[in-house]
Amino acid sequence: MPDLKKIGQAVYGWVNERLDLDPVIEHARAKTVPVHKHTFWYYWGGISLCLFLVQVVTGILLMIYYRPGPDAYASVREITYEIHFGWLIRSLHAWSANLMVAAVLVHMFSVFFMKAYQKPREFGWWTGLGLLALCMVFGFSGYLLPMDELSFFATKVGLSIPGIIPGVEPIISKIVRAGPEVNEFTLQRFFTLHVVVLPLLFIPLLAFHLFLIQKHGNALPPAERLKPAAGRKTIPFFPNFMLKDLAVWLIAINVLALLAAFYPWQLGPQADPIKPAPIGIHPEWYFMSQFELLKVVGRFLPGVSGEVAGIGLFTIGMVLWALVPLFDLETTGGRRGRAITYFGLFMLAGLVALTIFGYFDLK
């Protein structure tokens, strides 16, 4: 029986001599993760990352058989019904896309309530928001790719919304949709966006986001900050937290696999632009709240002005959300700090309520 430990050490020694890994490991060992009753929320960034990696791997596998252009629908059909385990890869990609958006949202709100956006972590907050936005564009562009009835009409409706604002429609028509209607060229553009442009933007931004986290470490929630330093518990990042992180990733992958296996992603009938849109066309769930907000405002203010007001309201909310690190400066609570927590609760409740309401409001 060869001594595995010795072999491992020898290999590590060989690599270390050339790449000088010791300081990296030292750094990882010195880094600690706080332990308190909200530690659970520290895992959600990692879960999002894990799901993104799933997206990259399954996305590349899908590209092997996916053919943008007039064959798009037929190729997704083949992936789903003919190619061995094609249905699995496709289901994983589609489920993981949804879970990823959900994980990023959970991550964002937990960061918000732990006030982890405060100095010096402002750039972490902004890059995170950028990643969420890119995720949603990933989802929106990916959704059209199968070119079935649902994806076609949902994209059509989705693209028509910003066009309400005077002057925007021609831009969308020219740059995004490539014509007055969603067509093959739109698909080609969405495909390029989905597999080339977005990854090129996403990966460097993600790298920067992760770099910032390495630099600043995990933020403490306000209640913990009040405790004396001696009363706080921590565990080393490496190997303790990393191994737990790994365990959580495995659980995430299990949840994903269960969903993909028991609810394989379906493929509707081929899109037919001439047919009237089937009833109940709605955006993906993560666009539902925005969609519903427009509808609700539209009830009070019918017509274009209502739509513009809705979009305006939404934009103001987003700007406030993004700028929160600039006006929440008290690090240990206080009246303003609490008011901002209430603002966060209000946004969360609004998001959930509008989304749920949106589904009831479909008929």
Place this chain on the structure above:
Amino acid sequence: MNYPVWEVPIIGSQLVIAIIAIFHVLISHFAIGGGLYLPYAEMLAARRGDREWRAVIKKHSKFFLILTGVFGTVTGVGIWFSIGLANPEATSTLIHYFVFAWAMEWVIFLVELTTIAIYYYTWDRVSDALHIAIGWLYGIVAWLTLVLINGILCFMLTPGTTWLAVAGSGQEIHVFWHAFFNPTYWPSLLIRTLICICLGGVFALVTASRIDGAAQPRLKTDLIRWSARWLVPTFILLPFAGAWYLWQVPAVQRHILELGFSTIGQGVFSVVTRMSLTLVLSVATLLVIVYLLAYRNPLDFKLGAAITIVVLAQAAIMSTEMVREMLRKPFVITQHMFSNGVRLREVAADNTAGYLARSPWVRAAERTAWAALDAQGTAATNAPDYKPQMLARGELMFRGQCMACHTMNGYRAMRTLLAGRDHAGLGNLLKLLHENKDDSPYHAFMPPLVGTTNEIAALNLYLDTLAAPAK
């Protein structure tokens, strides 16, 4: 069709069994694994003179007693109830052929429940050696319940050629031991025993997670590491045992595993493949998670993590049992009785004499009316009561032959599967089902449709109303 059909809306009667069984299987295997864990752990504690360990094991035995004694028995009775209602024909068959085994099983159950109660109530009341001996007695008796039930469970998937050759002849009792020690008996006993041992460790982790790591770090570390090791034999031997088991399953049934490789197309029975995938994944995850969360970090191991592990074990067991159940499709006793209670050897007779001919659920008046219609031949279609009589007849056919696996609107919903088909299309479907040729796409997972031409025509008319319900 000797028994009434138990109609459960939305989920269907089969899923009712499955839902109860999922909990029962987890707890009943724990009842055996825990039965080996408790005396073994107590013995080690006594040998080392470790009172702290002993105290935890005593606490664990209470958790064990409540979980297995209450939930284990209640779900067990629940299974009996539900299989009797959902598959009366098959349940009656199993009772008839295995009377002796069932009788033994119930005697042993009684002994099992008594010994565990004695074990729990004699903590600190008898000598350590005697207490440990009672524990071992319980462990062995609990395992014997598996030795018995395993024969009957495996019989349904692989009754074996010896038994099949005499099935229905009244001579079955002479081949009892062949039916009992059927081809999958030994691999299945091995697999189940391994699962028991693994669960003995998993549930011990739940109790161990509650030890305060700051106050008793040595105890917590020791107990968690020791319990985690209980997973090792299972994970080394399970792949081999699984392969052995599958190798014993007839190739026709094994083929069902492959149906889901390529497609999820409607009507293709891919669920077995999908479950097998989750099975492999959840088993692998279980091992890694126990290593990372419990073995490597015993002091941080909390109840939440322990429950996650139990849930994963549950997912693994659920998929194992589902795969095993589905491998039998379309039979409930392979090559003998279909899931809807039709016996393979009665198919030809039912096709000539009629499926409803022997059914006690047909009124005498209906019987004469149908016979009269049949006698008229094609002219009958003009008779005023043709349609209502045929629909009543078709509905009975449907309940008897299809509802064992399908529901109207929920699980394997008939309305969804039939949607958009017209009368002629349904006629072709029924023809395929009736002929049940080897190359029929449905052959692997649906039984042949039995009945006379007119009975099938009646079913056709009835299905028309499901495919396009009258407004």
